Structure formats: structure tokens, C-alpha cells
Amino acid sequence: MLNSQMANAYKNQQIMTASPAQLTLLLYNGALKFLNESIIALEQGDIQKSNSANLRVQNIIREFVVTLDMSYEVSKTWAQLYEYIEYSLIQGNIKKDIGQLQNAKGILQEMRDTWEEAMKQTQITRVAGK
Template sequence: MAINNPYAAYQQNSITTASPGELTLMLYNGCIKFINQASQAIDASNIQEKNTNIQKAQKIITELMITLNKDYEVAKKFEVMYEYMNHRLIEANIKNDKEILQEVENYVVEFRDTWKQVIQINRQQQYGQGGQA
């Protein structure tokens, strides 16, 4: 079945053509989006939407954990942080606590921003120092 919605077609194409690094960046951005939606749902007293969005954020963090390359020592440290963030999301869900959501969001933003820098450095090394994309 063809996708009739041009935006949906664009999104699907961007996912299927993205590099592994870009996919990781998309996961971080998705996690931030779902945390924000959960926080808005708490404000609106919409417990079901809050729960759904926190669970989506948890699934993304779990995916990030699964895809870690454990051959590197830094991956073990990432794993500990991902476990911590998952635990805090569970706590935020139980307590309807926006402060905990903000704490986790801050970590995810920091990870995302660092990952952006890694992608930029890799591109510079791959394509040479002269041209920035």
C-alpha cells in the first residue's frame, strides 16, 4: 500500500536513508518529544496520555541500551546512565512528577547534543576539514 500523505512519505524516506548516527539522533529527539508530551499530559491531568508517552520514552532508552557497542568502556557508562534514566521515568510515571521528567530530559538533551558533535566530527574527518555541510 502506497503512502498518500506526503509528510508521512518524507518521514519514512528520512528514516530508511539515515545513517546509524542519524538514527541515534532521531531516537534522542523522539525521546525528548515524548517526555515533553508526558509533561504536558500531567498539566492536563491526562493520566493515560502521560503513561503512554513515558512508556514511549522508556522504549527509546531501552533501544539505545540494546544498541550499545559493549566493546568500548564508555558504553558501560552509557548503559548505567540509561538504566538510571529508565528508573527515573518509572518513578515519574508513578508519582506524576514533572521535575523528574525534566531531570531525564536534561540528560537526554545532553546525550543528544554530544552525539551531534560526534556526528559533526566524523563528517569533518570523513570529508576533510575544508568543507562543512
């Protein structure tokens, strides 16, 4: 019990001190974690657990969509990708189709990696004073 409380305290501290960019990365990581849980549960035949984890991913994806700043052209592309991910999640959930979930996972992983690389490049630029 104490380890669980310590882990929760650490997670809360991490969230409370994170920058908006870091929070976005945490959300990507959470979405991928829940998507992996959904896939594994589906493979094991635990439909309820798979559904629950899938819904958590869908909620994160919807949050990404509503927080996009659509004044940037790239946001329109990302919105389309998020919509496709959500579609794949829903289809995977309805049809119990691991392929659809794997498809969503691949795209989400690429987006997460792109976000992380952008964060690194931004940090390099700041350090260089540009």
C-alpha cells in the same frame, strides 16, 4: 488527510535513507518529543496521555541499552546513564512527578547534543581526509 500522508511519506523516506548515526539522532529526537508530550500531558492532568508518551520514551531508552557495543569503555557509562534515565521515567510515571521527568529530559538532552556533536566531528574528520 493529504498533508498527513505526505508527512508520513517524508518521515519514512528520512528513516529509510538515514545512516546508523542519523537513525540514533532521530531516536533521541523522538524520545525528547515524547518526553515533552508526557510532561505537558501530566501538567494538564491527562494521566493516560502522559503514561502513553512516557512508555514510548522508555521503549526508546531500552533500545539504546540493548544496542550498545559493550566492548567500548564509554558504552558502560552510557548504559548507566540510560538506566538512570529509565529509572527517572518510571518514578516520574508512577509518582506523577514532573521533576523526575525534567531530570530525565535534561540528561537525555545532553546525551543527544553530545551525539550530534560527535556526528559533526566525524564529518569534519572525513572531509579533512584524516
